[in-house]
Every structure is written in C-alpha cells, then in structure tokens.
Amino acid sequence: MGAAPGVTPVHRIPLRIHTAKSELTEADLGPILAELNSIWFSQAGICFEIDVTSSETDLTDGFDFRYTSGQIPGASGSNGVYMSAHSIWSIDRPRLNDVMTPVTHPTARTTAHELGHALGLAHENPPPSNDCASPCHCVELGDDCDEYLMRSGTKGFHLSKPEIEIARTRATRVALADQTTSQCAAPVFMP
Numbered sequence: 001m002g003a004a005p006g007v008t009p010v011h012r013i014p015l016r017i018h019t020a021k022s023e024l025t026e027a028d029l030g031p032i033l034a035e036l037n038s039i040w041f042s043q044a045g046i047c048f049e050i051d052v053t054s055s056e057t058d059l060t061d062g063f064d065f066r067y068t069s070g071q072i073p074g075a076s077g078s079n080g081v082y083m084s085a086h087s088i089w090s091i092d093r094p095r096l097n098d099v100m101t102p103v104t105h106p107t108a109r110t111t112a113h114e115l116g117h118a119l120g121l122a123h124e125n126p127p128p129s130n131d132c133a134s135p136c137h138c139v140e141l142g143d144d145c146d147e148y149l150m151r152s153g154t155k156g157f158h159l160s161k162p163e164i165e166i167a168r169t170r171a172t173r174v175a176l177a178d179q180t181t182s183q184c185a186a187p188v189f190m191p
C-alpha cells in the first residue's frame with residue numbers, strides 16, 4: 001500500500017470505530033479497515049489513525065464512525081449515512097451493485113464513501129440525478145460514474161483528481177499536525 005506519487009504530505013486523520021451496535025468481529029474488521037485505508041491512501045495520500053472500541057465516547061478531534069447490525073437510527077434502509085464528523089454510520093453488511101473494478105469488502109467501500117462525505121465530497125450520481133455540482137466530475141471527465149467512490153450504491157472506489165483536491169484541503173482541518181509520518185499505523189483494538 002503506497003501513496004500515489006506526488007500526493008504528499010500524507011494527511012493522517014484520527015478515526016474512532018464504535019462497535020457497540022455491531023456484530024462485526026476483530027477478524028472481520030481487520031481486512032475492512034485495511035481496505036478503507038488503502039482506498040484513501042493509495043489515491044489521495046489520506047489515511048486514518050484508527051482505534052476500535054465498544055465505548056460510545058466520541059473523539060474530540062477527527063471522526064467517529066459506527067457500525068450497526070440493524071438499521072441506522074433515523075435512516076432505516078440506508079447502507080450508510082454521514083450526519084456530522086462524530087455521527088457517521090454504516091450497516092455491518094452493505095448491499096452494493098457490482099462494477100468492473102470492485103472493492104473486496106463492501107463494508108470498506110461504504111465506510112470510505114461516508115468518510116468521503118466527511119471530507120467534503122458530494123455524490124457522483126450522473127444525470128438525471130441533480131446531486132452533483134454541475135456537471136459531475138465523472139461525467140465531465142468521461143469516466144464511468146459507477147466506478148467512483150462517491151457514486152451511491154456501487155462497489156466502485158475511484159477518486160478523481162478534483163475530488164482528491166477537495167478532500168485533501170478539507171483533511172488539513174482535521175489531520176494530525178505531524179506530517180513527517182508517511183503512513184498510518186495498524187488499527188488499535190481496545191479491550
């Protein structure tokens with residue numbers, strides 16, 4: 001897992017994963033969180049310094065993310081939701097449409113997608129949707145929107161150059177001040 005050439009410095013963002021409502025085990029979460037960091041680090045030079053806890057106590061910086069084995073409070077039927085920096089959610093097993101170049105773990109995709117919203121990104125749902133600032137980056141660049149991380153409901157994970165700029169700019173507000181470290185540590189599982 002290397003950062004894309006030129007995408008430095010690496011922005012490291014504290015991320016607490018809350019599992020009180022989840023049935024995902026440490027064995028499930030290891031590869032999910034590794035893929036989450038790979039999606040962001042390899043393309044955008046952003047990674048997450050993760051701790052995993054059953055506690056409901058939020059961080060005072062960074063982002064808080066919750067998995068649930070049931071429905072997301074206030075958003076039943078959704079795979080994931082971004083409400084605020086300290087209220088970001090995914091169901092344990094999101095249901096996503098396949099694409100040419102899919103993620104390995106749908107849960108990693110939904111996690112990475114919702115964190116994309118936290119980093120200032122809008123949906124890349126092509127017309128007739130009006131979710132995009134006009135037009136969508138994927139349409140403007142002639143890409144398959146389904147392959148994009150910010151497309152709703154697919155296994156795509158691509159980030160375009162303009163999205164990377166937006167996310168990196170936002171990341172500087174929440175990232176750790178130390179920019180000498182070139183990657184994030186492995187997730188810390190709290191007892």
Ligand SMILES: [Zn+2]
Nearest residue numbers: 113117123152
């Ligand atoms: Zn979304």
